[in-house]
Amino acid sequence: xxxxxxxxxxxxxxxxxxxxxxxxxxxxxxxxxxxxxxxxxxxxxxxxxxxxxxxxxxxxxxxxxxxxxxxxxxxxxxxxxxxxxxxxxxxxxxxxxxxxxxxxxxxxxxxxxxxxxxxxxxxxxxxxxxxxxxxxxxxxxxxxxxxxxxxxxxxxxxxxxxxxxxxxxxxxxxxxxxxxxxxxxxxxxxxxxxxxxxxxxxxxxxxxxxxxxxxxxxxxxxxxxxxxxxxxxxxxxxxxxxxxxxxxxxxxxxxxxxxxxxxxxxxxxxxxxxxxx
Amino acid sequence: xxxxxxxxxxxxxxxxxxxxxxxxxxxxxxxxxxxxxxxxxxxxxxxxxxxxxxxxxxxxxxxxxxxxxxxxxxxxxxxxxxxxxxxxxxxxxxxxxxxxxxxxxxxxxxxxxxxxxxxxxxxxxxxxxxxxxxxxxxxxxxxxxxxxxxxxxxxxxxxxxxxxxxxxxxxxxxxxxxxxxxxxxxxxxxxxxxxxxxxxxxxxxxxxxxxxxxxxxxxxxxxxxxxxxxxxxxxxxxxxxxxxxxxxxxxxxxxxxxxxxxxxxxxxxxxxxxxxxxxxxxxxxxxxxxxxxxxxxxxxxxxxxxxxxxxxxxxxxxxxxxxxxxxxxxxxxxxxxxxxxxxxxxxxxxxxxxxxxxxxxxxxxxxxxxxxxxxxxxxxxxxxxxxxxxxxxxxxxxxxxxxxxxxxxxxxxxx
Numbered sequence: 002x003x004x005x006x007x008x009x010x011x012x013x014x015x016x017x018x019x020x021x022x023x024x025x026x027x028x029x030x031x032x033x034x035x036x037x038x039x040x041x042x043x044x045x046x047x048x049x050x051x052x053x054x055x056x057x058x059x060x061x062x063x064x065x066x067x068x069x070x071x072x073x074x075x076x077x078x079x080x081x082x083x084x085x086x087x088x089x090x091x092x093x094x095x096x097x098x099x100x101x102x103x104x105x106x107x108x109x110x111x112x113x114x115x116x117x118x119x120x121x122x123x124x125x126x127x128x129x130x131x132x133x134x135x136x137x138x139x140x141x142x143x144x145x146x147x148x149x150x151x152x153x154x155x156x157x158x159x160x161x162x163x164x165x166x167x168x169x170x171x172x173x174x175x176x177x178x179x180x181x182x183x184x185x186x187x188x189x190x191x192x193x194x195x196x197x198x199x200x201x202x203x204x205x206x207x208x209x210x211x212x213x214x215x216x217x218x219x220x221x222x223x224x225x226x227x228x229x230x231x232x233x234x235x236x237x238x239x240x241x242x243x244x245x246x247x248x249x250x251x252x253x254x255x256x257x258x259x260x261x262x263x264x265x266x267x268x269x270x271x272x273x274x275x276x277x278x
Numbered sequence: 279x280x281x282x283x284x285x286x287x288x289x290x291x292x293x294x295x296x297x298x299x300x301x302x303x304x305x306x307x308x309x310x311x312x313x314x315x316x317x318x319x320x321x322x323x324x325x326x327x328x329x330x331x332x333x334x335x336x337x338x339x340x341x342x343x344x345x346x347x348x349x350x351x352x353x354x355x356x357x358x359x360x361x362x363x364x365x366x367x368x369x370x371x372x373x374x375x376x377x378x379x380x381x382x383x384x385x386x387x388x389x390x391x392x393x394x395x396x397x398x399x400x401x402x403x404x405x406x407x408x409x410x411x412x413x414x415x416x417x418x419x420x421x422x423x424x425x426x427x428x429x430x431x432x433x434x435x436x437x438x439x440x441x442x443x444x445x446x447x448x449x450x451x452x453x454x455x456x457x458x459x460x461x462x463x464x465x466x467x468x469x470x471x472x473x474x475x476x477x478x479x480x481x482x483x484x485x486x487x488x489x490x491x492x493x494x495x496x497x498x499x500x501x502x503x504x505x506x507x508x509x510x511x512x513x514x515x516x517x518x519x520x521x522x523x524x525x526x527x528x529x530x531x532x533x534x535x536x537x538x539x540x541x542x543x544x545x546x547x548x549x550x551x552x553x554x555x556x557x558x559x560x561x562x563x564x565x566x567x568x569x570x571x572x573x574x575x576x577x578x579x580x581x582x583x584x585x586x587x588x589x590x591x592x593x594x595x596x597x598x599x600x601x602x603x604x605x606x607x608x609x610x611x612x613x614x615x616x617x618x619x620x621x622x623x624x625x626x627x628x629x630x631x632x633x634x635x636x637x638x639x640x641x642x643x644x645x646x647x648x649x650x651x652x653x654x655x656x657x658x659x660x661x662x663x664x665x666x667x668x669x670x671x672x673x674x675x676x677x678x679x680x681x682x683x684x685x686x687x688x689x690x691x692x693x
Contacts, residue, residue: 066672081680082693105673117684117693119655122677252693 003053004060004257006249007040007074008083009067012103012131012216014039015246016047018058019254026050027243036067044073060257062249066104076256081109082117083248088212089115090251091244092236096208099198099227099235100245101217103131108201110208115248121204128164128197131216134223136166137190140173141183148187152222155188164193187222195226202231212236214244283348285499285557286564288538289531291524292500298520299343299506303388309333314459315392317414319407321400322425323594325471325513326448330455330463335391336510338407341369343387344376345554345664352384354665368634368664370410377417396420396458398451402427404637423454427598429607437599445595452591469590471513476582476597481521482508483578488528490622493537494571495528498548499560505576543567544685545623549574549615549645550630550638551663559674566682572622574615608641612648619654626655626685632663655688657681 003025008015014032018025028046032039040063048055055073063074064083071077080100088098089111098109104127110119127133138145159181163169169190176186194217202211211231217223218241228235238244287293309315313333318324320338327334344350350372356379357371358364364371375383376391399411401424408424415422425447428440452463489496496504504524511517530536546563548570553559560570585593618624629646632638642658649656657677662668683693 066676077679078693079676079680079683081676082683082687086693116687117680119650119684120680122673 002254002257002261003058004250004253005044005047005058005062006083006246006251006253007044007061007063007065007071008080008243008246008249009036009040009063009065009071010080010103010245011066011105013242014043014065014067015243016043017243017246017250018047018051018053019247019250021254021258024247024250027240027246029242032067036070037072040067040071040073060253060260062253062256064245064249076252078249078252080245081107081120081122083245083252084214085109085111085117085248086115086251087244087246087248088214088238089113090247091238092210092212094210095212095236097202097205097211098244099202099211099213100215101130101198101213101223102215105130106198106201106215108198108205110205119205121201123197123201126164127166128169128194133164133166133169133194134190134217134220136170137173137187140170141177141186143183143187146219149191149219149221149223151184152187152191153225155182155184157182157185158192159185159189161186161189161193164197169193188226191220191222191226194223195230198227199230207231207233209233210236212238212244214238214241216242218242283346283556283558285502286561287500287503289496289500289504289524289527291520291527292503294520294523295503295506298511298516300388302510303340303343303391306333306335307389307392309392314395317391317394317397319399319404319411320509321402321427322398323448323512323598324510325468325475325594326452326455326463327398328513329468329471330459330461332455332459333392335394337373337391338369339506339510340376340387340391341372341664342554344372344384345666346557347387348555348666349384349387350555350664351667353379354667356380356383364665365634367404367406367410367636368632368662370406371634372664373410373414374417377414394418394420397422398425399423400425400427404635406636421454421458423451425451441596441599444599445592448591448595465590469585472590472594473585474514474518475512476585478508478512478517478521479578480581481518481525483581485521485525485528486572486578488525488532489572491532492545492623493535493539493542494545494569495531495536497538497560497564498552498570498573499557501573502552502557502560502576508578509576538569538571539564539567541567542569543689543691544625545569545571547572547574547615547618547622547624547627548630549627550642551575551632551635552630553659553661553666553669554664555666556669559678562678563682566686568682568685570628572618572624574611574618577614577618579614608644611641612645615645616648616652624654625688626657626681628681629656629658630663631658631660633660633668634662634665638663655681655684 004019006017015029017027028043030043061074062076063071064080068077084100088095100107106123108121213235218237315333317335317337324334353372353375356375360378362371397411507517507520629642631642
């Protein structure tokens with residue numbers, strides 16, 4: 002049995018393939034202008050990695066903002082429910098999840114089975130999201146994947162007053178122009194993000210363990226600042242970007258199992274009917 | 279982007295409201311010139327204006343009409359061009375756009391509003407409304423009367439003191455109207471209107487009580503429509519008869535166990551203002567077995583007191599004093615909401631978080647905190663009640679879908 006979870010996010014599309022008890026492989030591609038093509042591409046990449054074909058997949062669940070446009074998915078589940086399930090499967094002790102993606106941040110609470118209990122999302126603002134950091138990386142002329150490590154070298158965090166992407170851009174530009182060390186500016190930006198997501202986490206209630214998912218989970222600078230804020234160590238999956246797709250794959254596995262059981266019962270019924278005839 | 283607008287109506291009686299509303303606005307426009315026209319805010323007693331043969335036009339309702347016809351963005355933009363910030367009340371921006379937008383506004387619904395001779399605002403429940411009416415008074419160069427409704431939280435000033443003050447306000451208001459029209463208020467005629475309005479109120483209280491039934495006989499999609507006659511036609515026979523028919527239809531639905539959905543899986547309370555430009559959102563849960571079975575904003579929970587005084591103004595003052603605290607008092611709102619959740623078998627709450635409604639914006643978070651403390655699932659939707667540009671379909675649907683998954687999961691169904 003192979004099942005698939007596909008997460009169509011605003012920045013990247015992710016696919017996870019699973020069999021009955023383990024992850025077989027995953028793939029991540031940039032979400033293009035046509036989300037349907039991104040969905041096909043990301044699934045095909047994952048299938049190629051394990052040398053499998055589309056018809057071998059018994060069930061597909063789509064999630065993410067583009068979940069409704071995946072034409073070959075049998076079901077859709079929101080990314081909130083999927084992140085809760087995926088994070089809890091990776092870390093059974095997870096009760097609070099912070100998903101920091103391309104265009105939004107979500108604070109999520111789940112129970113011991115990974116069921117969604119409560120959530121909060123940022124509204125209509127890119128502050129604290131991947132887009133925000135992408136913009137700041139461009140302004141500072143630093144590769145996105147180097148932001149975290151560089152910020153750890155900061156000596157004097159610069160206080161950033163705004164987390165509005167547009168206003169922060171001009172604030173950062175003038176700070177650099179005034180000769181501030183880029184590492185100190187970066188640390189300040191990460192602090193500002195941590196402060197913003199902390200309010201969301203407080204809104205749902207922080208219960209250990211806290212897991213960070215989504216692309217920003219790869220930024221060690223943001224992670225450290227959040228740890229300072231919440232006063233606890235956070236858990237980071239090996240690949241934080243695929244947790245939503247993983248959750249979707251787990252739901253696909255549930256549905257596939259139910260389908261197989263139903264088919265099994267149907268076969269038994271048919272056999273019984275044949276016996277009587 | 280808003281993909282759909284109107285709520286699905288399930289009751290035959292509800293379908294009468296659009297025609298009533300259309301007739302009301304047509305008559306209002308037709309009367310212009312023959313009667314004095316008063317542009318009013320909600321909370322201005324139509325019985326008094328009716329008794330004095332004044333053509334009352336409720337402009338907040340007109341703003342909701344504009345929003346429901348998907349014209350709010352055009353009027354709001356015009357209001358903003360006139361200098362009003364996006365943070366200003368959506369209703370106010372629509373009306374200021376209507377007044378000051380010149381030719382660069384959408385075609386006004388129902389042919390527009392009768393030109394006002396004066397303005398009346400009630401300070402009840404909303405603070406920015408008074409400033410809005412003062413601005414219109416200045417712009418149009420016509421008089422404004424402010425009925426001051428004292429804000430008293432529960433346990434504050436006694437009701438008697440409030441009633442005495444409210445009565446003095448109403449007396450002064452009548453004096454203002456008499457000056458404007460040059461005629462005296464016929465208190466006998468007012469008494470008749472008050473009695474009719476009381477009967478309509480009492481039938482509505484019955485209807486709210488009947489909505490405790492499972493399955494839900496009337497959802498919020500109908501309820502937000504049927505409040506209209508009670509708010510703007512109070513004191514007329516037409517209004518009374520409308521609610522009589524509605525009560526009879528609901529009674530029949532309860533008897534025959536006709537619900538909103540075939541199998542009711544969860545019941546929701548809608549707290550706050552609806553999104554007038556997308557009322558279909560109230561039906562969104564129905565495909566998943568969910569029903570918005572009750573709402574708390576226009577809730578009528580107390581039958582009218584029997585008439586005790588010869589002067590109808592005294593009775594009106596007492597009634598409005600007793601009814602008043604809900605809209606602006608967090609204690610009253612919390613108590614009523616928790617009571618409604620219990621009595622109406624509510625499983626979860628949708629909190630409309632309307633940024634341009636200052637009163638809602640400040641009160642809803644505390645109501646959310648109270649619900650959280652009671653372990654009641656709730657979801658805040660941050661969208662304006664009138665300005666559709668604040669609505670983001672993808673963001674809202676993700677929240678709603680996740681909330682539905684949560685509701686179904688609590689039943690042991692779904693994810």
